[in-house]
Amino acid sequence: MNLTNRLRNVLTLFSAPNDVQCHQVRLVLAAKGVAFDYFPVDPNDPPEDLIHLNPFHSVPTLVERDMVLYPATVISEYLDERYPHPPLMPVDPPSRARLRLAMLRIELEWLPHVNAILAGNKTQQEAGRKRLRELLAASVPLFKATKFFVNQEMSLADCAMAPIIWRLESLGVTLPKDGQVIEEYGNRIFRNPGFIRSLTDQEKRLREVPNF
Incomplete structure (x- = not known):
């Protein structure tokens, strides 16, 4: 399977299985009810696809079509704007x-x-x-x-x-x-x-x- 080609068509999250900031992003996605592909990553041994996509090789990394986002705070605010319901940021x-x-x-x-x-x-x-x-x-x-x-x-x-x-x-x-x-x-x-x-x-x- 060529993961890099698949990433162009789906929302994909590179995430460590037990990491606070990765959990943060997964919680945002769950609160929004957004479907995504979960790609588990060992932070000490990042896969080639992640190395290619993210110069810091860090997780969480979110990929949507040609856009690659990191770290958790950037991903979280993007998701809140991209999927506005329910809102997770105040209005004022x-x-x-x-x-x-x-x-x-x-x-x-x-x-x-x-x-x-x-x-x-x-x-x-x-x-x-x-x-x-x-x-x-x-x-x-x-x-x-x-x-x-x-x-x-x-x-x-x-x-x-x-x-x-x-x-x-x-x-x-x-x-x-x-x-x-x-x-x-x-x-x-x-x-x-x-x-x-x-x-x-x-x-x-x-x-x-x-x-x-």
């Missing part, structure tokens, strides 16, 4: 800016600690767990303020945050004492059929999949 510019800042903070402040736990040495892993617990504790008011993360409706910020919350147990990160609101937030999203569809087999094994 100030709210959109605040949501983009929230997503940037997740990427720069949260994800490095997830990666340290997954790929670092023992000292780095413990430091990552400690910092994630601190971030969770500091974010409790945000989870209390709105039904979803920094927004009253599910948004792209939730597509970035929910995959982290889903992995907390497997990462060995416990919620703070007043973290019940975070657990409730997670369950509100995890019970959504779209979230279940976004999970790979590997991700389903990270924690118990709730009934809905």
Whole structure:
């Protein structure tokens, strides 16, 4: 099969089977109800097609006809504009800016600690767990303020945050004492059929999949 030729006719996502940012994009696609071809990738051994398409050889990479998109934030915003229903970004510019800042903070402040736990040495892993617990504790008011993360409706910020919350147990990160609101937030999203569809087999094994 010549995958490169097939890519001209279908929406294809190159995705690691267990990666927070790949999960983020799969969750956006699931929320939109968009059909796509899923191409699993080992980030340490990218296939030739991905090497040819993306100079960084990174995942997630989305291909639609002759357009190749990366990283996750670019892909997510493109999908929200390309498939506008249901919308995952606010309408007014100030709210959109605040949501983009929230997503940037997740990427720069949260994800490095997830990666340290997954790929670092023992000292780095413990430091990552400690910092994630601190971030969770500091974010409790945000989870209390709105039904979803920094927004009253599910948004792209939730597509970035929910995959982290889903992995907390497997990462060995416990919620703070007043973290019940975070657990409730997670369950509100995890019970959504779209979230279940976004999970790979590997991700389903990270924690118990709730009934809905």
